[in-house]
Amino acid sequence: MTQSGTQISRTQLRMLAVMALLLCGFAVVVVRAFAIQVKGKDFYQTQGEIRHVKEVDMPVSRGAIYDRNGEPLALSTAMQSVGIVPGKLIDQFSKVEQLAEVLQLSAEELKQIITSRSDRQFLFIKRRITPMMAEAVKALNMPGVEFRTEYKRFYPTGEIISNVVGFTNIEDQGQEGLERTYDNWLTGISGKKTVVKDLLGHAVADIDVDEIKAPKPGKDLYLSIDRRLQYAAYLALKKEVYKHRAKSGSVVVLDVSTGEVLAMANMPSFNPNGSKEDNLGWRNRAVTDIYEPGSVMKPFAIVAALESGQFTRTSTIDTSPGVYEVDGFVIHDFRDYGELSLVDILVKSSNIGVAKLVLDLGREHLWDVYHRFGFGQSTGSGFIGESAGYLPPHNRWRTVDHAALSRGYNLSVTTLQLASAYAVFANNGRYRAPTFIKNSLNEERAIIDPAMAASITEMLTHVVTDNEGHRAGLSNYSVAGKTGTARIAEDGGYSDNYMASFVGFSPVSRPRLVVAVNINSPQGEAYYGGQVAAPLFAEVMKTGLRLLNVPADEVPLTADKNTPMKTEDSHG
Amino acid sequence: MNAQPIITMVLAILLATVLVAFVFSQNETRKVFAALQQAEQEKTQINGEWARLQIELSTLVSNSRIEHLAKSELGMKLPEDEQIMVIKR
Numbered sequence: 001m002t003q004s005g006t007q008i009s010r011t012q013l014r015m016l017a018v019m020a021l022l023l024c025g026f027a028v029v030v031v032r033a034f035a036i037q038v039k040g041k042d043f044y045q046t047q048g049e050i051r052h053v054k055e056v057d058m059p060v061s062r063g064a065i066y067d068r069n070g071e072p073l074a075l076s077t078a079m080q081s082v083g084i085v086p087g088k089l090i091d092q093f094s095k096v097e098q099l100a101e102v103l104q105l106s107a108e109e110l111k112q113i114i115t116s117r118s119d120r121q122f123l124f125i126k127r128r129i130t131p132m133m134a135e136a137v138k139a140l141n142m143p144g145v146e147f148r149t150e151y152k153r154f155y156p157t158g159e160i161i162s163n164v165v166g167f168t169n170i171e172d173q174g175q176e177g178l179e180r181t182y183d184n185w186l187t188g189i190s191g192k193k194t195v196v197k198d199l200l201g202h203a204v205a206d207i208d209v210d211e212i213k214a215p216k217p218g219k220d221l222y223l224s225i226d227r228r229l230q231y232a233a234y235l236a237l238k239k240e241v242y243k244h245r246a247k248s249g250s251v252v253v254l255d256v257s258t259g260e261v262l263a264m265a266n267m268p269s270f271n272p273n274g275s276k277e278d279n280l281g282w283r284n285r286a287v288t289d290i291y292e293p294g295s296v297m298k299p300f301a302i303v304a305a306l307e308s309g310q311f312t313r314t315s316t317i318d319t320s321p322g323v324y325e326v327d328g329f330v331i332h333d334f335r336d337y338g339e340l341s342l343v344d345i346l347v348k349s350s351n352i353g354v355a356k357l358v359l360d361l362g363r364e365h366l367w368d369v370y371h372r373f374g375f376g377q378s379t380g381s382g383f384i385g386e387s388a389g390y391l392p393p394h395n396r397w398r399t400v401d402h403a404a405l406s407r408g409y410n411l412s413v414t415t416l417q418l419a420s421a422y423a424v425f426a427n428n429g430r431y432r433a434p435t436f437i438k439n440s441l442n443e444e445r446a447i448i449d450p451a452m453a454a455s456i457t458e459m460l461t462h463v464v465t466d467n468e469g470h471r472a473g474l475s476n477y478s479v480a481g482k483t484g485t486a487r488i489a490e491d492g493g494y495s496d497n498y499m500a501s502f503v504g505f506s507p508v509s510r511p512r513l514v515v516a517v518n519i520n521s522p523q524g525e526a527y528y529g530g531q532v533a534a535p536l537f538a539e540v541m542k543t544g545l546r547l548l549n550v551p552a553d554e555v556p557l558t559a560d561k562n563t564p565m566k567t568e569d570s571h572g
Numbered sequence: 573m574n575a576q577p578i579i580t581m582v583l584a585i586l587l588a589t590v591l592v593a594f595v596f597s598q599n600e601t602r603k604v605f606a607a608l609q610q611a612e613q614e615k616t617q618i619n620g621e622w623a624r625l626q627i628e629l630s631t632l633v634s635n636s637r638i639e640h641l642a643k644s645e646l647g648m649k650l651p652e653d654e655q656i657m658v659i660k661r
Contacts, residue, residue, distance in 0.1 A: 061619075072630050077623040078616060149616065154623075156630035205605050231635040475653040555658045 056195055059149045060188030062172055063218035065165060065179075067227040068260075068438045073165050074179065076151040076172075076218075079128040082137055086114045086123060088144030095142050102136045103129070127170065128152045157227065159269040160234045163284045164225070164436075167272045176282055178436060181384040182221055191215030222438040224260035229253060232543040234265035237517070240536045241267040244522035247497075250286035251540055252419040254514040256505060258441050259423065259432035261381070262513070262544070264416075287386045290412035291518070294486025295349045295529070296503050297370075297408030299456050300421070302342055303448060304369040305357040306455065313455060316341050319352040329400045331355050331407075343459045347466045349483065351407045358406040359399065366405060367394035372447045373421040373431070375413055380433035380442060389413045408486060415501075419516035422503045425460065425480070426511035429453035461508050471534035474542055476552035478508035481537065483529030488521065497521040502533035506541050507553040513544045 036044060065074035082103065089096055093111055100107035103126045110125065117123060128150055129137075137145065153168045166177020174183035192213040196205045233251045241249045246267075253263040270281030283289065305311045322336035331351050337344070345353030358366050370376070376391025390412045392401065404410040416434060424431050428450040433442035460480035464470045472481050481504015487494040501518040505511045517536045526532050544550075631637070642648040 061623075072626055075623055075626055075630075077627065078620040154627050156627055156634065160635075205602060228635060476656065476658050552658045555660055 054195060055192055057148070058191035058193060058215040059151070060190050060215045060217040061151045062153065062168070062188060063186040063220045065186070065221045065223060067223055067225045067230070068262075069226065070222070071227045072156050073161060073223065073225070073227070075154050075156065077154060078149050079152045080131070080134040081124055081127040081148045081150045082129060082134075083122050083124045083146050083148060084114070085144045085146065086118045086120055089114050089142075090118050092142070092144070095140065098140055099137065099142060099145065102133065102140065122146065124148075155272040157230070158273060159271050159281075161225065161227075161230050161265070162270055162272040163266050163282060164264050165223075165272070166284075167276065177284060178221070178223070178383070181382060181436075186218045186221060188218035189216040223436055224255075224258075224262060224438045224440075225264070225436070226262045226547070228547050229544050230263040230265065232547070233263040233540045234269070236536055236539045236543070237265045237267055238269075240519060240532070244519060244524050244526065244532055246519045246523065246532075247521040248285055248289075249519045249536075250289075250415045250517065251536070252286050252415050252514075252516045253540060253544055254419045254423055254434055254516075256423050256426040256511045256514055257432075259420070259434045260438070260441075261416075261434050261436050263540075284383065284385070286415040286516075287381065287383045288414070290387050290389045290414055291499050291520070292409050292411065292486050292489060293413050293418060293501060294408040294484035294499065295351075296418060296482050296484035296501050297411075297413075298346055298349065298354050298406070299425070299460060299482055300369055300373055300375075301354045301358050301366065301406040302346060302459065303452060303456060304361055304366045305342065306452060307369065307448075308361050308365060310360060311342060311357065313343060313459070314341050317345065317350075317353050317356050319345075319350050319356070322352070324352040324355065326355065326359070326403045327399045329403075331403060343462050344466075346459050346482065347462050349463075354406040355403040359403060363394040363397050363402055366402070367391070367397075370405070370411070373424060374417055374433075375411060375421065379414075379416055379420050381416065381436060383436060386416075387414050389417055408484060415516050415518050418501070418503045419514050422481075422505060422516065423514045424448065425453050425456045426505040426514055427453075457508060457511075460504065464504070467530070471530060472502055472504055472537050472541075474506065474538055474545075476555055477506050477541075477545055477550075478554040479504055479506045479538075479541065480508050480511075481505065483534060484518075485527065485529045498527040500527055500529040500532040502529050502537040504537060504541070506545060507550060509553040512548060512550045513541060515541050515544065 059078075061076040061078065064072060064076065066072055096110055096114065097107045099105075100110045105126065113123065113125070134147065137147075151172055153172070155162065155165065155167070157165075162177075164177055166179035166181075167175055168179050169175045172187075174180035174186065179186065193206050233253060237249050237251045240246075249267045251263065251265045252261065254260065255262055264284070264286050266281075266283070266285045268281040270276065270278065276282075306313070316339045318339050319333055319337045320339075322333045324331045333350050333352050334348070337348050337350055337353075340348060340350055340353050342357075344350070345357070370391055376389055378386050378388040392410065397405070401410050420431070420434050424447060427444075429446055429448040429452060430444045431447045432444045435442055457480050460482055461478060463482055464473050464479045472479055472483075481502055484499070484501040484503075486499045486501075488497040488499055489495070490497070497520075499518055499520055500522060501516070503514070503516040505514045515537050517533045517540065519532045519536070522532050
């Protein structure tokens with residue numbers, strides 16, 4: 001018994017020992033649990049937060065814009081933007097001062113922002129900083145300071161094409177020009193993914209990349225613009241605008257057969273990389289601004305006259321004595337030209353000649369011709385802010401209006417419309433809406449008889465060749481075109497300011513380029529289209545034909561060429 | 573009758589293997605993910621550099637700069653109309 005008794009008590013003793021050990025263990029666990037749960041709460045909570053699962057943005061860049069040869073016109077580069085989590089900085093003001101110094105911000109303002117918006121999760125304090133500055137901020141190694149990748153838009157060509165390409169705002173959205181027109185195409189969709197982050201904020205594992213949230217980078221855009229030609233056109237325009245102290249000016253260069261805009265320059269312009277305080281240069285005037293074009297409209301009135309069948313190329317009109325009264329309104333010619341054929345009406349740009357021609361035709365017919373050439377309607381280029389111009393309905397025309405419309409008054413047009421309309425003569429009578437995008441051609445449609453187009457082209461060639469020393473003339477290339485000099489309407493009347501323009505194409509045997517130029521309010525002695533706009537036209541056309549390697553079509557037989565006398569017989 | 577402890581044993585070993593394998597694969601995933609992260613970061617960096625180089629290039633080949641260099645350093649100029657001769661074939 002005693003043996004079994006001691007055995008029992010021995011077993012019991014062993015049990016007790018084990019129990020005691022277990023209890024001790026429990027006690028340790030309880031104490032530890034208390035330490036963690038109650039005493040160490042703050043510490044562990046923040047540690048947990050750092051480790052927690054986070055949704056991170058996957059930023060994407062905006063598509064680049066290139067010219068037709070792949071030269072960049074607008075590019076996005078990744079930059080770092082600095083933001084803060086105010087709550088984490090509220091008790092670290094000494095570090096905040098350092099941060100403010102590195103970022104060149106006011107420490108006081110920064111502190112104030114931190115205290116007043118301490119409930120915010122994230123606040124940008126400086127966006128798109130230089131890589132050097134970003135390094136300096138990283139070196140501070142501050143929790144509560146975070147970086148976000150953002151993209152900065154850069155325009156390598158600067159002011160040369162700024163009002164056509166446009167620009168973006170700080171949120172990377174297109175604000176003006178083609179940047180705005182094609183914003184949807186260019187904008188990427190930034191993605192989101194959920195990741196597990198470690199102590200240092202590095203992602204250690206991604207939980208799942210949701211298909212819908214996958215980033216879609218913006219698509220690149222290839223314009224029809226030729227950067228070299230654009231540069232030449234802009235420089236020539238700038239020179240001309242300064243030379244004549246003009247208010248503004250535009251140049252449009254179109255490819256005759258495709259309707260592609262090869263160059264479009266406007267003055268004044270602006271630097272898209274700088275601060276955009278002055279919005280004077282923002283407008284793409286060639287597309288947004290309308291004006292009464294003047295004599296450049298006369299070829300269209302001639303089309304109406306020829307289509308009516310009442311006149312032929314050689315029909316004559318008596319313009320004597322150089323003054324002609326229509327309903328109490330007097331129309332003047334530069335001088336008394338006497339009897340003029342239709343060709344000579346264009347060559348001399350006789351106001352009386354065209355007025356007499358169109359007054360013999362129905363109003364509806366002249367309206368229809370202008371309408372067919374696209375006046376009074378948007379060209380269909382798609383450019384945001386494009387103006388349709390204005391062509392009054394024919395049932396509202398008085399006889400005076402009828403006559404005025406023949407010489408390009410009482411309607412308003414854009415420079416792009418003029419270029420597109422002249423392209424019809426160069427393109428066998430077919431109209432094609434202009435486009436800014438490479439390989440994206442608009443439908444072509446026949447609007448006048450090809451024979452008619454050829455006939456008008458021949459007449460327009462005479463405008464340049466028959467006016468001796470016409471400044472639109474080129475050596476080795478034949479040119480067809482027409483000047484315009486229109487008084488600018490201001491405050492209900494006509495001012496002493498003029499709109500000088502020239503529209504034409506070359507080479508006539510196989511037209512490649514249409515160039516339309518206008519110079520608004522030249523302040524010097526010269527203001528006629530033939531004096532101000534024609535030389536600019538010639539300069540741009542000459543460069544364009546050279547850059548595109550267009551073969552010469554008018555080669556003189558003898559090698560020695562006498563430079564023709566420069567006379568001033570050509571005018572609006 | 574003796575099979576049960578053996579099965580238990582086998583299952584225990586299997587379980588241990590699976591657990592080790594899981595830890596191992598988890599570790600591999602982390603490593604590969606870290607490498608991916610780094611590669612992505614590198615990609616962003618390289619893209620950024622590409623854009624910067626493109627900008628630098630476009631500044632270097634800008635028409636105004638080329639024109640200036642051609643005129644001032646190389647003494648080039650555009651031919652006058654009189655100097656141009658067109659040869660017709």
